[in-house]
């Protein structure tokens with residue numbers, strides 16, 4: 001800016017010297033041209049200035065801007081913002097730093113359907129889309145409309161649509177391009193007149209034991225919390241990252257072969273190409289590794305997919321133990337398993 005003003009000053013001095021050699025009419029024409037050029041330059045400069053200071057709004061989805069005030073994307077008093085839409089659903093915008101389970105609890109209290117099966121998953125709202133958290137037949141991607149994030153590569157704020165998040169089983173754009181996006185808030189679409197999802201075996205069994213045929217939304221949340229408390233260690237007492245590995249996805253032909261060797265193995269067809277294999281069952285029933293420890297690291301007694309630190313296990317010991325399981329699973333089933341957790345360092 002300073003350089004621009006200095007050069008403008010010298011240009012004006014020069015301009016005055018040049019003008020003295022012209023007639024009055026020529027001078028008027030030259031001054032007129034000068035003013036027009038100056039006005040154009042100022043418009044261009046100011047336009048650039050405001051654009052560069054207004055980046056956060058340049059990518060806001062125009063439709064969303066209509067229903068949600070832009071400032072709601074930024075820190076304010078509210079943790080969540082509820083916006084009913086014309087289809088009888090409710091858009092719920094939640095800030096990334098909020099506790100996930102408190103958010104689920106709030107939505108259930110407000111009779112909003114869609115995330116109740118994801119009750120009691122530890123962590124924040126902002127982490128939910130990163131690995132597309134999932135449990136008991138639901139995944140975060142089923143209710144996420146869009147994610148507002150700062151793209152550190154492009155240096156701008158974006159509203160990323162569900163489709164553009166490239167969600168898949170425990171995976172997303174945010175996990176694949178780790179560190180690139182800082183998630184700020186998430187817009188969920190929840191149903192006012194929804195239906196509970198009790199298709200998952202553990203949830204179904206829970207209600208049939210209690211003779212409940214048509215559970216309510218809050219009964220489903222409480223059921224999920226009960227099931228999780230029985231199956232998973234209490235994070236306040238035991239060091240764990242929850243499920244350490246992903247459930248493998250294999251072809252129908254591979255599933256057919258496995259079933260021939262292990263007839264009791266439960267298999268869950270996802271579509272006509274892919275079958276999901278419950279790895280906890282393999283580690284438990286095939287590898288006989290449930291509740292087994294080496295030093296302070298082991299598999300949890302109630303769920304073999306969960307690794308626990310029973311005291312002072314180091315990261316190296318956890319990694320070696322996990323590697324051991326990976327090799328045994330490969331040897332017994334031919335399946336190459338992947339970790340759900342991300343190693344740091």
Ligand SMILES: Cc1cc2nc3c(=O)[nH]c(=O)nc-3n(C[C@H](O)[C@H](O)[C@H](O)COP(=O)(O)OP(=O)(O)OC[C@H]3O[C@@H](n4cnc5c(N)ncnc54)[C@H](O)[C@@H]3O)c2cc1C
Pocket residue numbers: 096121122123124125126127128130131132133134135174178179181182183184232233235240241242243342
């Ligand atoms: C006992 C137990 C049970 C669990 N059960 C389940 C389960 O049933 N289903 C399931 O899917 N997961 C489960 N998990 C895993 C875990 O709860 C989730 O991955 C959760 O989303 C992590 O949240 P966090 O806030 O602790 O994120 P962190 O662990 O701190 O971060 C996870 C990743 O997300 C990134 N991240 C976090 N916040 C942001 C942000 N605002 N912007 C950009 N990136 C961000 C981090 O950089 C990191 O890569 C379980 C974990 C435990 C300990």
